[in-house]
Amino acid sequence: MSTTTPARPPATGRVLPWLCVAGMVLCVAALPLVGASAPPWGVGVLGVAAVVLPVTAAVLLSRASRRDAAAFRALSVERDGLAAGLHETTQALRETTAALTAEQEARADQRAAVETAVVALSRKVQASAHRIQEEAARMVQRHAADPDVLQTSMRIDHAAAQHARQAQSLVALCGRRPGQTWEDALPLPDVVKAAAGRITAFQRVEVSGDPGLAVVGRAAEPLVHVVAELLANATQCSPPNTQVLVVIRQVQRGAVIEIDDCGVGMDPRELGRVRAIAAGERSVGIAELGEVPQTGLAVVGTYARFLDLRVDLTESVYGGMRAVVMVPGDLTEVAATAPTVLAPSVDDAWAATPAREPASTGAVPPVAADRPPAGPPVLPQRRSRRGAADGPLTVGRGQPQTNRPERPTHDQTAEEAGAWIGAFFAATADAPSQDDPDTHEPSVATDGTSEDR
Amino acid sequence: MHSDGYRDHPVRSYVLTGGRAHPTRNTLRPETLLRAVDDGRELPGTAGRHERALLQTCRGTLALAELAAYLHLPVSLVAVLVSDLVDGGYLAVLSTPVHDLPDTDLLEEVLDGLRGL
Numbered sequence: 001m002s003t004t005t006p007a008r009p010p011a012t013g014r015v016l017p018w019l020c021v022a023g024m025v026l027c028v029a030a031l032p033l034v035g036a037s038a039p040p041w042g043v044g045v046l047g048v049a050a051v052v053l054p055v056t057a058a059v060l061l062s063r064a065s066r067r068d069a070a071a072f073r074a075l076s077v078e079r080d081g082l083a084a085g086l087h088e089t090t091q092a093l094r095e096t097t098a099a100l101t102a103e104q105e106a107r108a109d110q111r112a113a114v115e116t117a118v119v120a121l122s123r124k125v126q127a128s129a130h131r132i133q134e135e136a137a138r139m140v141q142r143h144a145a146d147p148d149v150l151q152t153s154m155r156i157d158h159a160a161a162q163h164a165r166q167a168q169s170l171v172a173l174c175g176r177r178p179g180q181t182w183e184d185a186l187p188l189p190d191v192v193k194a195a196a197g198r199i200t201a202f203q204r205v206e207v208s209g210d211p212g213l214a215v216v217g218r219a220a221e222p223l224v225h226v227v228a229e230l231l232a233n234a235t236q237c238s239p240p241n242t243q244v245l246v247v248i249r250q251v252q253r254g255a256v257i258e259i260d261d262c263g264v265g266m267d268p269r270e271l272g273r274v275r276a277i278a279a280g281e282r283s284v285g286i287a288e289l290g291e292v293p294q295t296g297l298a299v300v301g302t303y304a305r306f307l308d309l310r311v312d313l314t315e316s317v318y319g320g321m322r323a324v325v326m327v328p329g330d331l332t333e334v335a336a337t338a339p340t341v342l343a344p345s346v347d348d349a350w351a352a353t354p355a356r357e358p359a360s361t362g363a364v365p366p367v368a369a370d371r372p373p374a375g376p377p378v379l380p381q382r383r384s385r386r387g388a389a390d391g392p393l394t395v396g397r398g399q400p401q402t403n404r405p406e407r408p409t410h411d412q413t414a415e416e417a418g419a420w421i422g423a424f425f426a427a428t429a430d431a432p433s434q435d436d437p438d439t440h441e442p443s444v445a446t447d448g449t450s451e452d453r
Numbered sequence: 454m455h456s457d458g459y460r461d462h463p464v465r466s467y468v469l470t471g472g473r474a475h476p477t478r479n480t481l482r483p484e485t486l487l488r489a490v491d492d493g494r495e496l497p498g499t500a501g502r503h504e505r506a507l508l509q510t511c512r513g514t515l516a517l518a519e520l521a522a523y524l525h526l527p528v529s530l531v532a533v534l535v536s537d538l539v540d541g542g543y544l545a546v547l548s549t550p551v552h553d554l555p556d557t558d559l560l561e562e563v564l565d566g567l568r569g570l
Contacts, residue, residue: 130461133461134461140527141527143529144529145482147529148474153466154465186463193464193468197464221463
């Protein structure tokens with residue numbers, strides 16, 4: 001608009017010519033009327049006016065049109081200038097956009113490369129932590145009756161489990177699935193126990209409620225990790241002498257795990273922020289963690305999106321925080337019933353039938369059969385590679401696996417079982433002392449136990 | 454993870470015992486015979502599945518080592534769990550007949566068998 005203002009001709013330039021024309025018409029019209037009565041000079045004035053006014057009008061109009069032409073030329077020049085400027089700006093914008101896109105792509109590539117590297121390294125760290133756990137478990141199996149070894153193994157196992165969790169958190173923050181997977185469905189109380197095993201203060205976790213539901217194998221590891229992070233938060237945000245209470249319930253659309261701590265809660269604004277993160281509504285990647293990385297809820301949110309979990313954080317009735325995890329029904333199934341009631345090797349005849357037959361092959365208690373298809377949850381257990389070799393004592397092994405629970409019952413009495421096992425240990429022990437529970441001779445025996453399969 | 458029979462499980466041993474590795478009774482040995490006390494008492498609601506499995510498995514008489522093998526748990530760990538159950542009066546320890554040894558031939562056979570494995 002401002003560009004047109006200087007070229008606009010004054011209003012008088014347009015109006016005056018038409019006034020002149022109107023004056024001339026008036027003069028011409030008035031001439032016959034006044035011709036008779038007016039003095040001769042009046043007629044002369046009118047005549048002159050009738051001539052002068054058109055001339056003036058013509059002069060004014062031509063000036064106005066010259067001015068318009070000049071203004072038009074000026075506008076054209078200005079327009080050309082503007083068009084050139086616009087073109088340049090558009091060009092610059094296009095170049096900048098291209099540069100920006102390239103930059104964004106480069107950054108995305110860079111980020112993807114960093115994430116890939118972080119995932120690869122984290123998986124290595126996690127794998128090494130699992131190797132440590134495996135070695136610790138093997139150590140217990142080698143010294144199966146020594147509580148001190150068990151104690152050491154537990155400490156190593158606990159440290160390595162936390163180590164593995166941190167590594168897996170990094171993997172999750174890079175948007176990847178957990179490195180560890182489980183084939184079998186995991187009962188929900190075991191989910192919480194498994195999660196508790198990955199935090200420092202596992203002894204403060206108290207689980208109650210068992211609706212008889214299990215989480216399907218593919219969701220087991222992420223759910224364990226989610227609960228572990230929530231438990232870690234709960235234990236860190238509450239006094240060390242308080243319990244963290246976990247309740248498991250069955251609901252119409254699945255199952256719910258509630259985690260209450262007795263801490264001090266959170267102010268409402270902060271609560272709103274962390275709720276969005278934990279529910280997975282707000283994604284927090286590894287690049288957004290900030291200077292004081294708080295990975296726990298970010299991991300929870302990531303897995304909540306993966307699994308369609310509903311995670312909510314609210315004020316707890318105990319004063320602290322309550323974390324609620326809703327596991328949808330398609331991720332749960334009815335937990336396998338209690339482990340098969342294993343028929344005992346001896347029955348009510350404990351006090352009776354002292355008659356002993358040599359505990360020959362048929363009577364040897366098959367202390368450990370082959371791995372059962374769906375046994376009770378188990379901790380690491382070693383199996384002999386030499387399972388195929390048939391020794392004098394391995395006749396029982398040839399039986400079909402499905403008969404396993406019945407096998408121990410075959411014609412064996414309590415005395416036989418006791419006698420056999422007593423003799424077994426007495427015969428294989430190097431040290432004569434049977435009274436000291438901490439001697440190492442049971443290790444021989446338990447090696448036999450774990451390898452006799 | 455599954456090599457050589459090593460089987461990983463998400464629930465770790467220290468969680469099962471609350472971090473305790475030493476049983477409350479030091480008289481439990483792998484050959485100690487155990488039997489569930491059938492007095493109609495139920496385990497408390499906080500008892501884990503392993504405790505329930507132990508009691509269920511022990512309806513008859515079993516040695517500690519046998520229990521451990523059935524549950525696929527280390528003997529020393531089962532000793533802790535069993536010890537608690539004995540303390541709670543849910544399991545009873547039966548004395549081990551140590552004087553009534555099998556004959557030497559059998560023991561030699563056992564030993565040969567073990568060496569031949």
